[in-house]
Amino acid sequence: MFSRSSLALGLLATSSLVVAGPCDIFATGNTPCVAAHSTTRALYSAFTGSLYQVQRADGNKTDIKPLSPGGVANAAAQDTFCSGSRCLISIIYDQSPRGNHLTVAPPGGFKGPGARGFDNLASATAAPIYLNGAKAYGVKVTKGIGYRNNVGKGVARGDAAEGMYAVLDGTHYNGGCCFDYGNAETNNLDTGNGHMEAIYFGNSREWGSGAGKGPWIMADLENGLFSGANQKNNPGNPTISHRFTTAILKGGPNKWALKGANAVSGPLATLYNGARPRAQGYNPMKKEGAIILGIGGDNSNNAQGTFYEGVMSIGYPSDSAEDQVQADVVAAKYSTGAQ
Template sequence: MHALPTLRRRMRLLIALLLALALPVIGLTTTQTAAAATQKACDIYASGGTPCVAAYSTTRALFASYGGPLYQIKRASDGGTVNVGLRSAGGVVNSAPQVSFCAGTTCTITQLYDQTANANHMPISPGTSCAGCSGGLNGPGPNGADIGANAMALPVTIGGQPAYGVLVNDIGTGYRNNAARNVPTGAQPEGMYMMTSSQLTSGSCCFDFGSAETNDSDDGNATMNAIYYGSACWVGGCTGPGPWVGGDLENGMYFSDNGRNPTNIQSETGMFVSAWEKNNGTTNFTLKYGNGQSGGLTTSYAGALPNGYNPMKVQPSIELGTGGDNSTLGKGEFFEGAVTAGFPSDATESAVQADLVAAGYANNTTTFHRSTSVVSFRAHANGKYVDAPNNTTSLIADATTVGPAETFDMFTDTDGTIGLRAHSDNNWVTAESNGSAPLIANRGGPGPWETFYLLHNPDGSVTLRAYNNQHLVTAENAGASALIANRTAVGPWEEFDLITH
């Protein structure tokens, strides 16, 4: 009579035991599913067999397990520094300490931390200040170094939380690691992406992210492999206004093997733009772009490398903001990016794009303005107007009236620097020979030598400072000699009345 209830009790105990044993398996499966769902960009690359070897972001973790700092800032008031980190491991940035730290002063981003185990951190680029780097272009910092980005200048949100990007607007803003560890070199395959924006771009060289030369110099074709984002059509003949995602492979920003963009893609724009480049080192490089807030990727080019770029000769240096030779006129915005070992699959890149969209970038509302005006300059040295007679005669303050030779188009860029194009010959004014020779209007387009700062003096006059050598333009010999950028202090010879027409 008691055998059946006993059997039932035993059966109940057995079922309960089986359920107890089964619960951890169900929990593990749930945990694994959740972990897979929270994989970040570099976890996805690793799963695809092309791991990140350098990864940077000012907005979030690029590994689900990363809990370290994102970047370092320095404030101008006392030189103090602080690392900006995450709200939690694998999460988004905690920018509140930055806001408090920078209150009432200016802060600069001085270092971007690599989230991989390689510790390929990127400090401000040395420019020409490093040993063996004299073949590159000067930055505006000490001894030709570059400068850091304003830490508070590019506010956005990510996942609904406040964050700040890297704003490459001021000339010479750049970061670089010239001794990167475990990165692809030579003709080894390499991939990369970055999150940027078309809110700020330029048609000059070069807003880059990726591999560059270790000596901040142009070492020839194929010695760098970086994403370029902008509208500089290096070879001419591009279709549309741009900007486009390209590959800066040195001595050219390439939107295809012939350099030009596809005729059916006249621009690649968005509040947030994901930019992609991969290069197998010998036979193929591929370019893609996407909306950083929605959708998938578009392949703009996939095919042969340009002539003269097979094989690649990449060096172990990672850079952001400038060209391989430290060309400093590129402009852009950076929020995150990574370099990978190997040639990532399309499926991997699509999965990373989905992760970018899921991150929830929004509210990139910072605006930038460029302007053009028609001006003349009257020298305080002798009361005469600056004259640019032709493309073989230097500028000199010797005119008593204003005509075409004394009239210039003044282009004011987003960072406040200016360029001058003479009405006499439609050429740009240059501080010739890196400023060691007189100013002359003989250039077909702007570059570092054609870039000037416009300084406003207390008496209402202005002074021009050449970007290339950071010296002031003077009406030499009280105006009797040509204008030249060779002064370090403002006096009457360096003062001009700016007359707007």
């Protein structure tokens, strides 16, 4: 049962003022964020720091902050800085106190198309959207683009419990490996079953699938994309392709869950909730604590997708906390046009 204070923390006031951001909600549930990444908005109600950094073709860089504490990103500042030039997203800052910033992914089992085998950076202007009527930009990943942090501070390792969510473009995906956000290897290589725990979104069928043609929200646990207890197909995991999609993954000792929702309206749906996969190597888990976005654990970079916001927590979040986070996302009013 929630206390009056925790209930108040989860409530949303007006469209312009959020009493509690996603990371405030998780902290109240004793599963604090250890990573909070977004180019669209602040994920703590009082956050005023830098959300991301953009780099112009001439090499000059600037940081983009929210318009107000806990608010939407200052897209006008980016537009002014990038006017007449190509701009890339060079850093996605971690809003949590851990400082787990995301920068361009280095080469691993797969090499990127950039200098010295690094991946490419995403265009700063390729994914314009609106939150509560204010313009913002997402991170549009195409083949060869990827971000990583191999020294994640406070991120779950081994069989420790963690949670994560992401808001994604449910219509931008492919079957390539692997459009992920979450926990991965620290050496950019495939180090075996159970060494990853990351949200996957796409319609790859090689390592796992759900019902219909996809796309699916699945868990990349390394050497397997899991949509449920089975290593391959789990028909109870539906095709999900909302324009704005909420994806949730959490895992602990011999338990894990997947959830999904329309990020614009409605509650979360549980896609799987149960024991670890039956296949060998996934119980106990052997998570390593790096953080990836847009790539697989070995830097597989053939996927595409668009990321707007996401966090990683330490500890196994409660269903109630996740419900409040979904309500917070809905209240952000993601849309494709000004309202």
